[in-house]
Amino acid sequence: MPEKGWRELPIGGKILQGGNSVEYETGSWRTYRPVVDKAKCINCMRCWLLCPDSAIYAEGEEMAGYDYMHCKGCGICEEICPVDAIEMVLESEKDKIPADERGVKAIEEAREKAK
Ligand code: SF4
Numbered sequence: 001m002p003e004k005g006w007r008e009l010p011i012g013g014k015i016l017q018g019g020n021s022v023e024y025e026t027g028s029w030r031t032y033r034p035v036v037d038k039a040k041c042i043n044c045m046r047c048w049l050l051c052p053d054s055a056i057y058a059e060g061e062e063m064a065g066y067d068y069m070h071c072k073g074c075g076i077c078e079e080i081c082p083v084d085a086i087e088m089v090l091e092s093e094k095d096k097i098p099a100d101e102r103g104v105k106a107i108e109e110a111r112e113k114a115k
């Protein structure tokens, strides 16, 4: 998104258009990122319901990882998960965790368990 000069901003810095939060990369605020262990997750969807940034993907009735462009790392999902399936990992240590680009680990194990 090109940066605007102060003369181009609306008076009072008002947001004149609805539905524009998707353009803001709130994920860049993050210090910790959530990672989910699908072998523990029971797909209760509490994290999806309570995430203030709608940054949790759902596929059908399954929790399917994180939208890291919008997840700001508040940790609410970790706090409310009833089975401790979510871990908050320091951004600088994210490469040490074996998770996919959506922060999902043990997906194969979870699929085997569901059979
Ligand atoms: S850490 Fe916060 S913003 Fe990120 S997915 Fe969890 S509840 Fe949403």
Ligand code: SF4
Residues within 6 Å of the ligand: 036, 040, 041, 042, 043, 044, 045, 046, 047, 048, 063, 080, 081, 082, 083, 084, 085, 086
């Ligand atoms: S709150 Fe925990 S168990 Fe429930 S869907 Fe989210 S990760 Fe899975």
